[in-house]
Amino acid sequence: MSVGPDAIRTRAIKVAKSTSLSLTAIGLALLVSAVLILLAGFNPLIAYAALLKGAFGDSFAIGNTLARTTPLIFTGLAVAFAFRCNLLNIGAEGQLYAGALASVVVGIFVTGLPTPLHIMLAIAAGFAAGAMWGGLAGLMKSQRGINEIVSTIMLNFVAIFFVSYMVQGPIAEPPGFFHQTAQVATTARLPIIAPKSDLSIGILIAVGCAIFIAYLLWRTPFGLRLRTVGRSEGAARFAGIPVNRFMFGAMSISGGLAGLAGTVEIIGSQYRLLDFFSPGYGFDGIAVAFLGRSDPIGVIFAAFLFAALRIGANQMQRTTGLPTSLVLVIQGTVILFILGAGILQWYRQRQQEKGA
Amino acid sequence: MSLLRMEEITKRFPGVVANDQVDLVLEEGEIHALLGENGSGKSTLMNMLYGIYRPDAGRILLRDKEVQFSSPTDAISAGIGMVHQHFMLVPTMTVTENVILGLKEQKGRWNPLLDTRGAEKRINALAEQYGLDIEPNARVWQLPVGAQQRVEILKSLYRNAEILVLDEPTAVLAPKEVEHLIEVLRNLARSGKSIIFISHKLNEVIQLADRVSVLRNGVLSGQVDVADATASQLAEMMVGRQVETPKKKPRKSGETILTTANLVVKDDRSLIAVDDLTFDLAKGEIFGVAGVDGNGQKELTEAIAGVRSIESGNLEISGLSKSRGKRFREIGHVTEDRHQTGVVLPFSLWENYALKVCGTPPYGNWLNMNTGVMQEQTRAAIDQFSIKATGPDVAMSTLSGGNQQKVVLARELALDPKLLLAAQPTRGLDVGAAEYVHERLLSARDSGMAIMLISTELEEVLALSDRIMVMYEGKSMGLVDASQASREMLGLMMAGVSLENIENGMSQ
Amino acid sequence: DKIKVALALPGAVSDKGFNASAHAGLMLIKERFGDDVEVAFSESVQRPDFVATLRDYANRGFDVIYAHGFQWGDAISKVAAENPEKHFFNVYGSGSGDNLANLHVANEQLFHVMGRLAARLSKSNIVGAVGGWEIPPIRIQVDSFRQGVEAAGLDTKFVAIYTGTFYDAVKGKEAARAVISQGADVIAHMADATGLGVIQAAEEKNVMTIGYFADQLQVSPSSIASSAIINVDEMFVQALQSVIDDKFQKGVNKFGLSSGILEVGSYGAAVPQEIQAEVAKLVEDIKSGKVKIPGPNVPELMKQKINKL
Amino acid sequence: MEAFFSVLDADFFSATLRLTTPLLFATLGGILNERAGVINIGLEGTMLMAALIGVFGAWFSGSAWFGLFTGILIGGLIAWIHAFVSISLKANQIVSGAAINLIGVGLSSFLIRIVFGLKDQQRVVPHFEPVSVPYLSDIPLIGPILFQQHSLVYVALLLVPIMWVILFRTRWGLMITSVGEHPEASATVGINPLRTRYIAVILSGALAGAGGAFLSLGQLHFFQDEMVAGRGFIALAAVIFARWNPVGALIACLIFGGADALQFRGQAAGLAVPHQFMLMFPYVLTLAILVVVGGKSQGPAAIGQPYSKG
Numbered sequence A: 001m002s003v004g005p006d007a008i009r010t011r012a013i014k015v016a017k018s019t020s021l022s023l024t025a026i027g028l029a030l031l032v033s034a035v036l037i038l039l040a041g042f043n044p045l046i047a048y049a050a051l052l053k054g055a056f057g058d059s060f061a062i063g064n065t066l067a068r069t070t071p072l073i074f075t076g077l078a079v080a081f082a083f084r085c086n087l088l089n090i091g092a093e094g095q096l097y098a099g100a101l102a103s104v105v106v107g108i109f110v111t112g113l114p115t116p117l118h119i120m121l122a123i124a125a126g127f128a129a130g131a132m133w134g135g136l137a138g139l140m141k142s143q144r145g146i147n148e149i150v151s152t153i154m155l156n157f158v159a160i161f162f163v164s165y166m167v168q169g170p171i172a173e174p175p176g177f178f179h180q181t182a183q184v185a186t187t188a189r190l191p192i193i194a195p196k197s198d199l200s201i202g203i204l205i206a207v208g209c210a211i212f213i214a215y216l217l218w219r220t221p222f223g224l225r226l227r228t229v230g231r232s233e234g235a236a237r238f239a240g241i242p243v244n245r246f247m248f249g250a251m252s253i254s255g256g257l258a259g260l261a262g263t264v265e266i267i268g269s270q271y272r273l274l275d276f277f278s279p280g281y282g283f284d285g286i287a288v289a290f291l292g293r294s295d296p297i298g299v300i301f302a303a304f305l306f307a308a309l310r311i312g313a314n315q316m317q318r319t320t321g322l323p324t325s326l327v328l329v330i331q332g333t334v335i336l337f338i339l340g341a342g343i344l345q346w347y348r349q350r351q352q353e354k355g356a
Numbered sequence B: 001m002s003l004l005r006m007e008e009i010t011k012r013f014p015g016v017v018a019n020d021q022v023d024l025v026l027e028e029g030e031i032h033a034l035l036g037e038n039g040s041g042k043s044t045l046m047n048m049l050y051g052i053y054r055p056d057a058g059r060i061l062l063r064d065k066e067v068q069f070s071s072p073t074d075a076i077s078a079g080i081g082m083v084h085q086h087f088m089l090v091p092t093m094t095v096t097e098n099v100i101l102g103l104k105e106q107k108g109r110w111n112p113l114l115d116t117r118g119a120e121k122r123i124n125a126l127a128e129q130y131g132l133d134i135e136p137n138a139r140v141w142q143l144p145v146g147a148q149q150r151v152e153i154l155k156s157l158y159r160n161a162e163i164l165v166l167d168e169p170t171a172v173l174a175p176k177e178v179e180h181l182i183e184v185l186r187n188l189a190r191s192g193k194s195i196i197f198i199s200h201k202l203n204e205v206i207q208l209a210d211r212v213s214v215l216r217n218g219v220l221s222g223q224v225d226v227a228d229a230t231a232s233q234l235a236e237m238m239v240g241r242q243v244e245t246p247k248k249k250p251r252k253s254g255e256t257i258l259t260t261a262n263l264v265v266k267d268d269r270s271l272i273a274v275d276d277l278t279f280d281l282a283k284g285e286i287f288g289v290a291g292v293d294g295n296g297q298k299e300l301t302e303a304i305a306g307v308r309s310i311e312s313g314n315l316e317i318s319g320l321s322k323s324r325g326k327r328f329r330e331i332g333h334v335t336e337d338r339h340q341t342g343v344v345l346p347f348s349l350w351e352n353y354a355l356k357v358c359g360t361p362p363y364g365n366w367l368n369m370n371t372g373v374m375q376e377q378t379r380a381a382i383d384q385f386s387i388k389a390t391g392p393d394v395a396m397s398t399l400s401g402g403n404q405q406k407v408v409l410a411r412e413l414a415l416d417p418k419l420l421l422a423a424q425p426t427r428g429l430d431v432g433a434a435e436y437v438h439e440r441l442l443s444a445r446d447s448g449m450a451i452m453l454i455s456t457e458l459e460e461v462l463a464l465s466d467r468i469m470v471m472y473e474g475k476s477m478g479l480v481d482a483s484q485a486s487r488e489m490l491g492l493m494m495a496g497v498s499l500e501n502i503e504n505g506m507s508q
Numbered sequence C: 001d002k003i004k005v006a007l008a009l010p011g012a013v014s015d016k017g018f019n020a021s022a023h024a025g026l027m028l029i030k031e032r033f034g035d036d037v038e039v040a041f042s043e044s045v046q047r048p049d050f051v052a053t054l055r056d057y058a059n060r061g062f063d064v065i066y067a068h069g070f071q072w073g074d075a076i077s078k079v080a081a082e083n084p085e086k087h088f089f090n091v092y093g094s095g096s097g098d099n100l101a102n103l104h105v106a107n108e109q110l111f112h113v114m115g116r117l118a119a120r121l122s123k124s125n126i127v128g129a130v131g132g133w134e135i136p137p138i139r140i141q142v143d144s145f146r147q148g149v150e151a152a153g154l155d156t157k158f159v160a161i162y163t164g165t166f167y168d169a170v171k172g173k174e175a176a177r178a179v180i181s182q183g184a185d186v187i188a189h190m191a192d193a194t195g196l197g198v199i200q201a202a203e204e205k206n207v208m209t210i211g212y213f214a215d216q217l218q219v220s221p222s223s224i225a226s227s228a229i230i231n232v233d234e235m236f237v238q239a240l241q242s243v244i245d246d247k248f249q250k251g252v253n254k255f256g257l258s259s260g261i262l263e264v265g266s267y268g269a270a271v272p273q274e275i276q277a278e279v280a281k282l283v284e285d286i287k288s289g290k291v292k293i294p295g296p297n298v299p300e301l302m303k304q305k306i307n308k309l
Numbered sequence D: 001m002e003a004f005f006s007v008l009d010a011d012f013f014s015a016t017l018r019l020t021t022p023l024l025f026a027t028l029g030g031i032l033n034e035r036a037g038v039i040n041i042g043l044e045g046t047m048l049m050a051a052l053i054g055v056f057g058a059w060f061s062g063s064a065w066f067g068l069f070t071g072i073l074i075g076g077l078i079a080w081i082h083a084f085v086s087i088s089l090k091a092n093q094i095v096s097g098a099a100i101n102l103i104g105v106g107l108s109s110f111l112i113r114i115v116f117g118l119k120d121q122q123r124v125v126p127h128f129e130p131v132s133v134p135y136l137s138d139i140p141l142i143g144p145i146l147f148q149q150h151s152l153v154y155v156a157l158l159l160v161p162i163m164w165v166i167l168f169r170t171r172w173g174l175m176i177t178s179v180g181e182h183p184e185a186s187a188t189v190g191i192n193p194l195r196t197r198y199i200a201v202i203l204s205g206a207l208a209g210a211g212g213a214f215l216s217l218g219q220l221h222f223f224q225d226e227m228v229a230g231r232g233f234i235a236l237a238a239v240i241f242a243r244w245n246p247v248g249a250l251i252a253c254l255i256f257g258g259a260d261a262l263q264f265r266g267q268a269a270g271l272a273v274p275h276q277f278m279l280m281f282p283y284v285l286t287l288a289i290l291v292v293v294g295g296k297s298q299g300p301a302a303i304g305q306p307y308s309k310g
Ligand SMILES: Nc1ncnc2c1ncn2[C@@H]1O[C@H](COP(=O)(O)OP(=O)(O)OP(=O)(O)O)[C@@H](O)[C@H]1O
Pocket: B013, B014, B016, B017, B018, B036, B037, B038, B039, B040, B041, B042, B043, B044, B045, B388, B398, B399, B400, B401, B402, B403, B428, B430
């Protein structure tokens, strides 16, 4: 990543290229899904108009989309960051629950703090709890050689069940009838940017975090070393990089980022913790991360795309009655078509080989 | 009728013409050597013969019939076998499995089970016929390189190869193994096989080959009968100038920097690899460690470098910083296995170059790397070491083997370390580049650096070292002053005869 | 002018239980009020989208908005406050507002009755229950069922399992088998689609089950003894009617056996007349107030469970 | 505690086998594609689609076997998409798998409504009944456990030795392993790494398809949204736990299926533990075993890396 004007230009061209590519992919995916919509007896044009309006129709819609983008940026970052260290973190979902749990505890039971301090404490707690949960997988990897894919999948279930236990008993809102905690104190809530849409400053924190992670990865020695561990453990070891410590560290930071997804969701929008409060942000994070090519800036756009489709789909359901499951299909096909961009190259190569 | 004719072969890669209208003729039963500087296009040419790449232009004729290989399968069925610079073996499989991989070796037409027994028999027969010593049941990752190479040769023979291509087969071998290989190749030629072999070692070429083709910058710069050529002539054909053996200045005495006492180190399989070593190394000295590969040199080096723990005994490096980061910068390490431990292939050259120094002035600090400076330095290294690369931004993976090695060397020397561990520093380098590296090592020594040179090449050890230790099965066979050492003596020690015994024998 | 009615569901309408019953409510509204209403619904609404969903309906001119499940409490209170001229109903809800009514059913009554029925039917004297996720209503249902079993005074053993899911029927089936292997011969399920697995297991092992939400006799005529029916559809109609008649009542509206919203379903052939009569008597007594069912004290039970740990 | 162990009866063991079977199919599939160097996190979506299409197949043909066949077919087909995207187009294998999961969840729930309608979604279709093996099923204890199962349980169990032999004793096994370890090396001996990977991935999808179809046709007899409920992800973990070995797969899946069966019986036996902790049990047990025995195991060296010719 050089900084000269030339480099900026090539980067700009790259961005433009991948943007137009993504747009084409989305178009094609919508075309394919249109067939399904027709099959279900609806008019695709009306459906898509609703989708578009739901995602971008007015400031209210855009606010919703951005609010939805926020946690996805964090989970996407979490997966992407770990992957830069060659670790596949399938456990963002569990780490998110850990983060939410810690933040809600701080938000409810710590009182008497001024707003900024309380918020920062809640954020720190969320990051720390997520980092602990991710770090646990990192520890198992570095100490016992346990593949992080296995451990994170298992830890997901453990975290989700544990949160369920906590909200129904130990930290349930008195008298303890409902499966939910009390609301976090107003001092622990993120300020709202756009009053009508409930968009909090969480989005700014998320984008800031992405930029920070990009900086960390490409402009700091720590980042270079981390990426070295990711690409060649041997070379890393011989360059004096403590590989195990880095893996542990990467998993912890990754977990922390995922934990922040839980934090912003709690102190930025839901205010209280219920079991199953996450609609799978952690799993979406996997797709978001790789769609963004494990690049923090790419993650922002991928998260936005995911959020827009989801928010738009809700509107589509509300106005046309189409089930939202359709949007999962659209999301999936969008991804496949983006991946399918390689098809032209593949086809050309094949023709060449046939010709030769 | 020639067995093989490659005519006007051209191959371009983005930014380079790797082969430019190259002609190559191979006769039946001939051993043909292919020489050339690093990056001159040797491997590329051979890869086209083996169907891995396709030529952009030119023809390949086998027994005067034009052939087109779109994959190695075609080449194999046309009777061509290749032993690659980086072995093409599956480490987790056994020798037999590797040999029969992809073949229809099963117990009869209707019984799909593998006929490993039958295959083993044939392997043993072939091994005996050509004098290839091999253990069919061993897993490949457990074998020393020499043995792995024999597996590669067997693989080709098993597939009835008529033409055998070997890409730098001797680069990774110890002198004894080289002799053995040469014997094997002669046997093969005698029994009618034709051989193309790539090497940077001129003496081997002269010893073994019938004819030599020399490539320079992708162009065929000459083809001679070996009978008519001398080593220095060949070297000149390659690099376009006279190549000289380095001159060593007398050594200035310096303070001791490395001391070991009764050092014991274990290998990855928890077997003792370094057994009770005691020696020291001073500033301004090149300390040669000779020995056949796999006699504990690797483990010794790694222990000193701080990436392998010590079992017992003492290892002390004076004046080293407490901090881990600094320590690794104070010890330079040209590692033996370039791909696994030396470089990060998908990274750019400058990132590879910055691996250790990033974060220290003038390369930036812990919060910010000064990428500009690092790129500048890399560019300078490219010029100094005449690395064939278009710039510091290209990926390491696009460089030829020798050029990758140069990047590593440039990086480690740039650290200006207190102690430099140089393991096989010229492995895979052409004579010109090797000469340059030798010069650099000597000048580093003269400016006070302590250097430990680990090499299986006696010439190199003898030419550069001040003192030489020979390792055999983890033990020291003795420590001699380079001025008093001879090839024969070192050879004996490498075979496990201790210095004491040699001296006793001589005195008797 | 048409009354516009919207419904927001946290799960899929195909769950053969909680969400399905609400969807049926909306359909019944359409049927009863015909051209006077326009209806719309959203299913599988995810928690972060709660507010946006309700708000969108309100903005688009829906007059009466139903949200299904206690988890909507915060969202519906907020949107109700923003739209004072519209009416909001929240099933199992706990929120507050002048235009917000929480629709509750007296689960303790219905499931107490079913527990009595089960205890009487059991020959092995062991009765089981398979719950989905242990959320408040389910816990009340399971614990009331237990109380009913105990109240039969037959010293019946009670076995309960939570599967942790409402849509994994395979798990439901295995859970039921585990209960059956404990000797239970009557099993109730409070688990929506997971319960379909329970019914199937019961059918295969020839034990009796108790249906849930709808009259499930048709799902398995051989194994269903009766069903614990919650007529959410009727409840929705009554709620809407109250708005039309200007009789809207904010706060908790609770529907018990006497309202007809809760019902004991059709009996399977295996249930003797005499037991049917007993159940009918009990239901009458509860309706008339002769028998009071206090219901379980869930927070207290929870505390006990934690203390035991 | 005593009550807890008293539940280890024949019923428990047959439950274990039933819970093991779908996982085992998917895990064996996962082993196949991972050994060939392709990771497929889309097993979940694949199983879901197969469960659905299996139900359709059984309904429209009236035969459970035909349903199974269609389930396997769709599994293979979806895997073919994954293969095309990740092998031919060399796209990121994980994204492709994630996309398949999204599509699987969405499309299956969408299609069941269109085809069967909302009301009749859980329509019971022709399905597999447990088969008693004559004589053997009468053996006390062992009989009911081993010889009164669905035919697919036997198929899954038989697949373990079959796959072991194929992987370790035939040339196809060598080919598959070699393209996962070192595709360049396999190419130099004339193996087509791309084709070999294709075959492994498609077969793997077919196996996952069988697992999905077992869930709907063997266990349930109908289709329910999201009925696979994370089993595809568990299989992904089991592949690694099994160290890419079919016998290991059996052990891993048995441990998991057993733990699941056990936690139900623990709850039923009235263990005084919040049920969330019971539900955690299989996952915690898995982790505990890994921590104790140590997880150090090397996967196929070239996993996740697309292969391209020169
Ligand atoms: N895949 C590739 N992509 C781009 N450039 C390549 C590629 N392979 C080789 N080259 C370039 O082609 C030239 C010839 O490389 P080749 O590997 O044939 O050299 P060589 O003679 O074998 O060198 P060495 O002695 O170092 O092994 C070099 O400049 C190299 O950088």
